[in-house]
Structure formats: structure tokens, C-alpha cells
Amino acid sequence: MKKRMAMVAAVCMALANTIPVLADQPKAIGKTSVVHTVVKIDGASIAACPYNGYIYVAAEDLQTCGFSVKEDLSRNLLFLTVPKDRTVTAASKSAVVFSEKEDVYATDTQILFDGLSIYRNEKVPTAIRVKGKTMILLRMIGEYFGTLHWNPSTKVAELSLDDPTLPKSLTFQKKENAEDILLWTADDKELQLLLGEKNTVILRDKERDTVFSYPWKNSIHGVPEIYYHDFDQDGEKEILMENLSYFGSGTGTSNIYFFDFREGKPKGIEIKDEDIQKYMTENISFTSDAKRNVLTIRCQQDVYTIPLEDGAVLERIHFAKKSLFVQDDKLFLTVPIEVEYEKRAPIYTGYDAILQLKYEKDFRYAFQSIAIQRTSEE
Numbered sequence: 001m002k003k004r005m006a007m008v009a010a011v012c013m014a015l016a017n018t019i020p021v022l023a024d025q026p027k028a029i030g031k032t033s034v035v036h037t038v039v040k041i042d043g044a045s046i047a048a049c050p051y052n053g054y055i056y057v058a059a060e061d062l063q064t065c066g067f068s069v070k071e072d073l074s075r076n077l078l079f080l081t082v083p084k085d086r087t088v089t090a091a092s093k094s095a096v097v098f099s100e101k102e103d104v105y106a107t108d109t110q111i112l113f114d115g116l117s118i119y120r121n122e123k124v125p126t127a128i129r130v131k132g133k134t135m136i137l138l139r140m141i142g143e144y145f146g147t148l149h150w151n152p153s154t155k156v157a158e159l160s161l162d163d164p165t166l167p168k169s170l171t172f173q174k175k176e177n178a179e180d181i182l183l184w185t186a187d188d189k190e191l192q193l194l195l196g197e198k199n200t201v202i203l204r205d206k207e208r209d210t211v212f213s214y215p216w217k218n219s220i221h222g223v224p225e226i227y228y229h230d231f232d233q234d235g236e237k238e239i240l241m242e243n244l245s246y247f248g249s250g251t252g253t254s255n256i257y258f259f260d261f262r263e264g265k266p267k268g269i270e271i272k273d274e275d276i277q278k279y280m281t282e283n284i285s286f287t288s289d290a291k292r293n294v295l296t297i298r299c300q301q302d303v304y305t306i307p308l309e310d311g312a313v314l315e316r317i318h319f320a321k322k323s324l325f326v327q328d329d330k331l332f333l334t335v336p337i338e339v340e341y342e343k344r345a346p347i348y349t350g351y352d353a354i355l356q357l358k359y360e361k362d363f364r365y366a367f368q369s370i371a372i373q374r375t376s377e378e
Contacts, residue, residue: 026105026106027105028103028104028105029104029105029106029128030051030052030104031051031101031102031103031104032049032050032051032099032102032104032130033050033051033052033100034050034100036155037050037156037157038154038155038157039057039138039156039157039158039159040156040157040158040159041062041065041158041161042066042159042160042161046058046061046062046064046065047061047097048157049102049130051104051128051130051135052124054124054137054138055137055138055139055157056127056128056130056135056136056137056138057135057136057138057141058133058136059071059078059080059133059134059135059136060133062080062136062141065161066082066083066086066087066161067080067081067082067086068081068082068083068086071109076108076109076110077109077110077112078109078110078111078112078127078134078136079112080111080112080113080114080136080141081113081114081115082145082161102130102131103130104128104129105128105129106125106128106129107125107128107129107134109127109134111127111140113140113141113144114144114213115213116200116211116213124137125137126140138157138159141159142159145161145162146161146162147159147160147162177196177197179196179197180194180195180197180202181194181195183195183224183226184226184228184239186228186237187228188237189205190205191203191204191205192204193226193239193259196211199213200212200213201241203239212259212268224241224242224243225241225242226239226240226241227239227240227241227242227324227326228240229326229329230329231258231330231331231359232358232359232361233329234361236261238259238260238261238359239258239259239260240256240257240259240324240331241256241257241259242256242324243255243256255271255273256270256271256324257269257270257271258270258271258359258365267363269363269364269365271357271365275367276333276335276355279355279367279370280335280353280355280370283299284297284298284353284370284372285297285298285299286298286317288308288314293307293308293310294306294307294308295307295308295317295339295349297337297351297372299353299370299371299372300370300371302371302372304372304374306339306349306350306351308339309341312341312342312344313341313342314339314340314341314342315340315341315342316340317337317338317339317340318337318338318339318340318346319335319336319337319338319353320335320336320337320338320348321336322334322335330356330358331356331357331358331359332354332355332356332357333354333355333356333357334352334353334354335352335353335354335355336348336349336351336352337349337351337352337353337372350374350375351372351373352373352375353370353372353373354370354371354372354373355367356368356369
């Protein structure tokens with residue numbers, strides 16, 4: 001009897017080791033549709049995955065198009081950025097080949113564009129899983145990183161990426177948040193500018209929010225200055241925001257952004273410090289004369305002479321913190337000129353460089369004029 005019981009127990013154990021334990025399998029939320037769509041990103045073709053009337057692309061394929069794709073599996077996060085030095089190669093083979101009626105699964109992976117969390121309603125998920133790959137909604141990629149064009153006759157979706165150094169934006173349905181800080185309200189239309197959580201600026205109109213990635217939650221940033229004028233003389237006003245930053249001891253800088261609304265898609269354009277410095281360097285020259293102990297400033301046809309301190313060693317010319325002013329819908333920058341002697345803090349010369357900027361209708365800006373202005377007898 002004992003032997004029979006032992007044999008039965010051994011057989012049961014053997015069966016237990018050979019019969020697989022079935023875990024709960026995820027249920028498919030739908031099927032992919034017929035694949036006739038072609039996706040091109042700056043000329044590189046990658047595979048398209050149509051689902052529920054929308055086009056998705058594999059995160060892995062985006063690397064071919066110059067994107068940086070990093071996945072944090074421990075936190076279910078996927079980071080998508082476009083590096084400034086990106087390179088685009090023709091995609092010879094996609095990460096996954098799609099056919100009609102592939103199973104589509106939901107995913108808990110949170111997608112972040114430039115660190116900005118992307119949200120959408122469940123009916124149009126930002127990401128799905130197909131054949132074990134994370135797929136991202138192409139429309140969202142196009143809205144944030146560039147301009148997406150769809151040709152229904154050829155079924156080609158072509159995405160042209162923006163300059164990666166420009167501020168990016170995403171448009172959502174209007175969403176009130178008690179933690180948002182109201183900066184400004186337009187006097188001629190239902191339009192607001194707010195500081196949002198997670199270092200964002202929100203441009204809010206009657207129906208939607210456009211969210212820009214913008215670092216303001218730290219100790220060096222002051223409250224931005226807002227200007228609302230028709231800078232490009234097209235009959236519609238644009239928003240200009242000057243972000244003030246303070247480094248202590250009275251020093252600081254500012255970043256300047258245009259917010260424009262043409263083509264039904266708000267965009268942000270930054271006036272870059274390196275562009276300002278380059279323009280001033282090309283148009284202003286400095287010559288020091290040790291015998292006469294003077295500094296000569298030349299700007300186009302104008303020449304100015306500034307006396308230097310006796311016995312002091314001039315190390316360099318310094319452009320101080322710029323400021324802006326608006327006059328007759330025209331934008332001007334004031335950049336004080338300082339001299340820096342050996343082992344001493346910069347000293348204001350009493351002269352400013354005045355730059356006039358012109359905002360163009362194709363979301364660009366250009367320097368229109370430059371002059372030197374004397375503001376002090378010192």
C-alpha cells in the first residue's frame with residue numbers, strides 16, 4: 001500500500017513538472033488595419049502601423065531618423081528627444097514588419113518628449129504594443145517635433161522636423177489646473193499665458209492649451225516680462241516673453257521667446273544669445289591704444305573714443321546683460337558695453353549697443369540695424 005501511494009505521489013509530481021502553469025495573458029485591444037501607408041521623416045522611410053484610424057511607428061525605427069530613444073524599464077518610461085547633432089540615415093530595415101490584423105495591446109509605458117510627459121485620452125493612446133514593440137502615435141511626434149503632412153491619394157505621411165534648438169509645444173484640450181500660475185491675459189481676445197507644473201509654459205486660448213517646455217522652477221528665474229504687439233505687421237499680434245535669470249551679485253541674463261499662431265499651430269521661437277553676440281562682433285570693433293590710453297569703438301561709420309584708467313591693464317571688452325524695449329511695434333535690444341581690467345569687476349563705459357530686430361512672417365527673426373548710443377558722461 002505504501003509503495004502504491006509512493007508511486008502515485010511520484011507520478012503526480014512528474015505530471016506537475018510537465019504541465020505548464022498558465023498565467024493571465026493580456027488581452028488584445030484591437031487589430032491593425034491594412035498597411036498601405038508610407039512614413040517618411042526627413043526623407044528616411046520607416047514602417048507604418050495603422051490602428052483605429054491613426055498611424056503609429058516603432059520607437060526603434062525613430063533612431064534611424066536621428067531621434068534619441070531611451071527606455072527606463074524599471075519605471076516604465078520612454079524618453080524621446082532630437083539631439084542638436086542628429087544624423088538621418090535611409091532606413092534599410094524596420095524594427096518590425098507589420099501585416100494586416102496584427103494584435104494590438106495596451107501599454108503602461110509613459111512617453112516623454114524632451115522630458116515633457118505626454119498625455120492623451122484612452123480612445124487615442126499615445127503608445128501601444130504590437131509584436132512586442134513599443135509603437136508611438138505619429139501625430140503626436142509631428143505636433144511636437146515638426147510638421148506632419150498627409151497625402152491621402154498617395155497615402156504618404158511625411159514629417160519634417162524642426163530645428164531641435166527651438167522651443168517645442170504640444171496642444172491639448174483646455175485643462176484647468178489650480179497649480180498653474182497666471183502670467184498674462186490679452187486685452188483683445190480670450191488668450192492667456194500661464195506657468196504650468198513640471199517646468200512648462202501654457203498658452204491658453206478659448207478651447208485648447210499649448211504646452212511649451214520651459215525651465216522656470218528654480219531659484220535663478222524671475223517673473224517673465226510679457227509684450228503683446230504686431231511685430232511682423234501682419235494684422236495679428238504676437239506674444240513676446242522675456243525670461244529673466246539672476247545669478248547673484250546683480251548679474252544675470254535673459255532669454256527672449258516669440259509665441260505665434262499662424263497655420264493653426266502655435267509655435268515658440270527663441271532669440272538666441274549666440275546670434276546676438278555674433279551680430280555685434282561682426283558690426284562692432286574695439287581697438288586699445290596704450291600710448292594714448294584710450295579705447296576706440298567702431299560701429300559701421302561711427303567712431304567713439306573712451307579714456308581708460310591710468311596704469312590699469314585692460315583684459316577684455318564685456319557685453320553686459322541685455323534688455324529689450326518695444327516702440328511702435330518694433331523690437332529693440334539694449335546691450336551695455338563694459339571694460340574689464342585685470343583682477344577687477346567689469347566697469348560700464350557709458351555706451352550701449354542698440355540692436356533692432358525684425359520678426360519675419362516665416363517664424364524667423366533678423367537683425368535690422370545696430371548703433372552705438374552714449375548714455376553717460378562717465
